[in-house]
Amino acid sequence: xxxxxxxxxxxxxxxxxxxxxxxxxxxxxxxxxxxxxxxxxxxxxxxxxxxxxxxxxxxxxxxxxxxxxxxxxxxxxxxxxxxxxxxxxxxxxxxxxxxxxxxxxxxxxxxxxxxxxxxxxxxxxxxxxxxxxxxxxxxxxxxxxxxxxxxxxxxxxxxxxxxxxxxxxxxxxxxxxxxxxxxxxxxxxxxxxxxxxxxxxxxxxxxxxxxxxxxxxxxxxxxxxxxxxxxxxxxxxxxxxxxxxxxxxxxxxxxxxxxxxxxxxxxxxxxxxxxxxxxxxxx
Numbered sequence: 001x002x003x004x005x006x007x008x009x010x011x012x013x014x015x016x017x018x019x020x021x022x023x024x025x026x027x028x029x030x031x032x033x034x035x036x037x038x039x040x041x042x043x044x045x046x047x048x049x050x051x052x053x054x055x056x057x058x059x060x061x062x063x064x065x066x067x068x069x070x071x072x073x074x075x076x077x078x079x080x081x082x083x084x085x086x087x088x089x090x091x092x093x094x095x096x097x098x099x100x101x102x103x104x105x106x107x108x109x110x111x112x113x114x115x116x117x118x119x120x121x122x123x124x125x126x127x128x129x130x131x132x133x134x135x136x137x138x139x140x141x142x143x144x145x146x147x148x149x150x151x152x153x154x155x156x157x158x159x160x161x162x163x164x165x166x167x168x169x170x171x172x173x174x175x176x177x178x179x180x181x182x183x184x185x186x187x188x189x190x191x192x193x194x195x196x197x198x199x200x201x202x203x204x205x206x207x208x209x210x211x212x213x214x215x216x217x218x219x220x221x222x223x224x225x226x227x228x229x230x231x232x233x234x235x236x237x238x239x240x241x242x243x244x245x246x247x248x249x250x251x252x253x254x255x256x257x258x259x260x261x262x263x264x265x266x267x268x269x270x271x272x273x274x275x276x277x278x279x280x281x282x283x
Contacts, residue, residue, distance in 0.1 A: 139172030
């Protein structure tokens with residue numbers, strides 16, 4: 001498989017079918033940065049961990065050069081940080097038993113260019129080769145511009161595939177904006193309450209982020225615990241960890257669907273839900 005960026009890194013950890021460049025996977029995550037997968041696609045990692053009938057794969061689109069850094073990493077230049085983060089992602093793949101991880105190494109600024117298509121070509125090739133049934137992506141309400149840009153590249157890639165080759169389940173997941181505000185009818189609750197040692201190890205391997213000033217390990221677990229408790233106000237907790245996602249099938253399975261219209265519909269549903277309760281504010 002010919003990936004465009006000369007600095008891309010491809011780690012294959014499972015047997016590849018004859019004539020195919022990648023192992024087939026049941027679950028695939030496509031993320032902007034190293035450690036995004038371990039935050040938002042923990043559900044898929046746990047579902048596939050050491051299973052004979054399921055495989056998990058990961059794609060990291062950018063090079064990670066723009067990460068915040070302090071302490072022992074404060075003197076690292078961008079090139080050094082790229083190497084550190086690339087190796088951390090490889091370690092996470094080993095810990096999480098991924099079938100493969102592809103790090104495409106595009107600069108974030110390039111991914112945010114509307115006319116950029118090399119990454120879309122790469123994603124088409126990866127989706128065709130790995131044939132996932134479940135796909136974890138960033139969500140369109142994320143406040144990180146690069147996350148949304150990567151989602152846009154994924155949408156462009158998906159619309160190049162025939163309908164029968166598109167994953168059955170496509171989730172837009174939480175990173176830089178929680179999805180607890182979604183109306184319950186839109187909210188997909190993904191349980192992640194098993195294997196606590198594995199969950200912790202997957203995030204702690206990214207020392208460049210944790211020691212470098214971002215406690216993603218604590219924040220991700222805190223969010224999962226909060227989601228589980230605050231999910232249903234009149235029910236006892238059904239588990240101790242949840243991540244939330246938005247079903248993106250309406251725009252990923254219909255190439256004529258306008259993503260902006262989809263977002264407007266979801267926002268209007270939220271607005272109507274809030275407005276319905278606003279009458280209770282009146283004396």
